[in-house]
Amino acid sequence: MTGPVRNFLTVDIEEWFHVCGVGGVLAPDRWPTLPSRVEFTTDLTLDLLTRHGVTATFFVLGWIADRHPRLVERILQAGHEVASHGWAHRRVFELDEESFAEELTRTNATLEEAGAPRPIGFRAPEWSINDRAPWALAVLARAGFRYDSSMSPLRLVGNPRYLQVPHRHETAYGTLVEVPPLVGRRLGQQFPLGGGWGLRMSRPATVIREIEARNRRGEPVTLFMHPWEIDPQPPRVTLPWPLRFSHYFRLSGFAERLDDILAHVAFGPIGDWVLKGCGV
Numbered sequence: 649m650t651g652p653v654r655n656f657l658t659v660d661i662e663e664w665f666h667v668c669g670v671g672g673v674l675a676p677d678r679w680p681t682l683p684s685r686v687e688f689t690t691d692l693t694l695d696l697l698t699r700h701g702v703t704a705t706f707f708v709l710g711w712i713a714d715r716h717p718r719l720v721e722r723i724l725q726a727g728h729e730v731a732s733h734g735w736a737h738r739r740v741f742e743l744d745e746e747s748f749a750e751e752l753t754r755t756n757a758t759l760e761e762a763g764a765p766r767p768i769g770f771r772a773p774e775w776s777i778n779d780r781a782p783w784a785l786a787v788l789a790r791a792g793f794r795y796d797s798s799m800s801p802l803r804l805v806g807n808p809r810y811l812q813v814p815h816r817h818e819t820a821y822g823t824l825v826e827v828p829p830l831v832g833r834r835l836g837q838q839f840p841l842g843g844g845w846g847l848r849m850s851r852p853a854t855v856i857r858e859i860e861a862r863n864r865r866g867e868p869v870t871l872f873m874h875p876w877e878i879d880p881q882p883p884r885v886t887l888p889w890p891l892r893f894s895h896y897f898r899l900s901g902f903a904e905r906l907d908d909i910l911a912h913v914a915f916g917p918i919g920d921w922v923l924k925g926c927g928v
């Protein structure tokens with residue numbers, strides 16, 4: 649790779665109630681009745697990034713873009729990349745090829761209606777392009793996507809053997825660049841240092857040190873966050889473990905820790921990097 653190494657901040661735009669695999673009060677048919685927080689919390693996220701002059705990749709759910717098209721406009725106006733997080737926050741391995749392709753088409757159309765250029769990047773809900781859905785990469789390439797950021801090198805949601813650096817997948821429909829999230833090592837296990845509970849519990853200095861070490865090796869790092877993680881008054885419902893942990897553990901003070909990381913690390917959108925040839 650030539651030139652300065654850049655890192656990627658990615659934001660999954662969804663509501664606090666878009667939790668995979670739960671029914672009851674958070675079942676999809678209840679979503680329209682639940683209090684929406686996404687505009688408020690995404691605006692907080694946009695303010696945070698503007699303060700640091702950081703541009704990011706926003707993976708937006710079609711379901712959100714349909715209800716909040718002006719929010720998509722504000723993300724674009726602030727100079728960020730809009731990419732796809734699918735339509736209804738369903739895990740890819742629960743879909744088949746046809747219904748996954750339909751979700752992609754419907755989401756692209758809705759994002760484009762809201763003013764976004766046609767998305768070239770995709771992130772699956774809950775990192776659900778894994779060994780249970782290996783067919784999904786070809787579906788993405790066939791639909792015109794250029795990169796994917798859905799394969800986590802973690803045991804619970806992905807596979808610890810997945811590569812930790814951006815790399816290429818060759819599919820029957822062309823090449824897709826895979827951009828995995830940062831993972832760290834703790835007590836002999838890989839954990840999500842780049843986002844979720846792992847990032848929320850980590851000291852900013854630890855995260856920055858790890859990013860700098862990887863950048864020295866020429867590797868870009870991908871962090872991920874959700875607007876609901878910086879909600880000062882997050883609505884709470886009782887979730888089963890480990891969802892309770894991944895959704896609620898150490899939300900307090902997260903915006904400040906993120907502030908510290910953004911002040912020390914250079915970030916840019918994934919899409920620009922891929923379109924410029926990205927060197928992987």
Ligand SMILES: [Zn+2]
Nearest residue numbers: 660662773774
């Ligand atoms: Zn999501």
